[in-house]
Amino acid sequence: MHNYKLTIQYDGSRYKGWQRLGNGENTIQAKIEQVLSLMAGEEIEIIGSGRTDAGVHALGQFANFKMGKNMTEKEILTYTNQYLPHDISIINVEQVSNRYHARYHTSEKTYLYKIWNTSYPNPFLRKYSSFIQEPLNVDAMKEAAVYFIGEHDFTAFSNAKSKKKSKVREIYSLEMVIEKELIEIYITGNGFLYNMVRKIVGTLIEVGLGNIEAKDIPAIIEAKERNQTGRMAEASGLYLM
Amino acid sequence: MHNYKLTIQYDGSRYKGWQRLGNGENTIQAKIEQVLSLMAGEEIEIIGSGRTDAGVHALGQFANFKMGKNMTEKEILTYTNQYLPHDISIINVEQVSNRYHARYHTSEKTYLYKIWNTSYPNPFLRKYSSFIQEPLNVDAMKEAAVYFIGEHDFTAFSNAKSKKKSKVREIYSLEMVIEKELIEIYITGNGFLYNMVRKIVGTLIEVGLGNIEAKDIPAIIEAKERNQTGRMAEASGLYLM
Secondary structure, eight states, X not given: OEEEEEEEEEOGGGXXXXXXXXTTOOOHHHHHHHHHHHHHTSOOOOEESSOOOTTOEEEEEEEEEEESSOOOHHHHHHHHHHHSOTTEEEEXXXXXXXXXXXXXXXXXXXXXXXXXXXXXXXXXXXXXXXXOOSXXXXXXXXXXXXXXXXXXXXXXXXXXXXXXXXXEEEEEEEEEEEETTEEEXXXXXXXXXXXXHHHHHHHHHHHHHTSSOGGGHHHHHHHTOGGGSOOOOOGGGEEEO | OEEEEEEXXXXXXXXXXXXXXXXXXXXXXXXHHHXXXXXHTSOOOOEESSOOOTTOEEEEEEEEEEESSOOOHHHXXXXXXXXXXXXXXXXXEEEEOTTOOTTTTOOOEEEEEEEEOSSSXXXXXXTTSEEOOSOOOHHHHHHHHHTTOEEEEOGGGSOTTOOOSOOEEEXXXXXXXXXXXXXXXXXXXXXXXXXXXXXXXXXXXXXXXXXXXXXXXXXXXXXTOGGGSOOOOOGGGEEEO
């Protein structure tokens, strides 16, 4: 068997997220597996480094798959990009040892969230950002961001349906980059609960709007109650890096 | 009468270009006029600084319109962005003297052309660039670009259907900005013939591919024959600045 690591980029706008839900489902995983199975001449299953929700994008998601056929990295890159839909690209292929497993071997993840913050919507970012018309207090948001860094029980920022037992995760960094009307929020951590990034960003937005005070963030985290956080930010602004 | 100057941004992907062609046509001009007419309570005609073809985008196109009603700039900005489709935005409104005319008072225009040049397509730029898979020789393209600068008869780069008598135009600058896989070409001039920018870019692409030599550009311009230029570059990569 040959094991290949893929780096994948996609515009998630028209998909139901990464994870295959059944046959014929409109998911990123299913689309890629279809193309790889045709290429390999056998049924291929890919393992992703993480899962993205409906409408969420990826700039460089890792995945791996094994197949009996021996092909060069370049052959796989060319074949897949020729047959994949235009909103999914394989940007790199690397043959790896058989022990490589994209989920277990990805020890940290970075998400990027884009906010378009000015009086008019950006026609080019309407599917690739969250549009907030009211001016955001970026300094307050930066102050709030610091409180999320470190190891915390993120129950307050999890989804009620989450089956994960431990809600403890560590956020290594949470940075905000402001370029004129565009606010980019980079969050890196050892793992994220379902909807956690969007709930953290939603809370930062509430801070920016003046509805939540930055200094109240530690208490909101500690309370572990879901109703104290801000709204969940839209999927369209989120990218797995 | 009050005269207002608009700065407009749009994603041209799903439109038949700027210019209204009749009633109910799917053009940028018709969409904006519909909204302005409702706002003004009278039939409004807008004058654009230029026209874009089907699929071409704009980052800051000027236009103006006159109406009897007196509204503040902010009121117009808010109203139009609320009712326009999400792929058209008014990014600025300015009340101007009644003599201002967007077409006559725009003495130079800049177009941007984006080329995505690497082995895999970019899912986020598929409607916003031209994808060229073969490596382009950027140095040769830069060398070729210089020959376009200045006043020339651009018959070779015009459309056969063009009704404009004089094909003489002046290009003030033609710059290429390379950022990794993305090639941006900025062209500024006193005016452009129909399809001229796309034909110049198409010719630069042929130079980049090695099909046309940079040093042959002056002869191609002088020959004034349309069949000597490169292919016409795709509309999706073109932006009116």
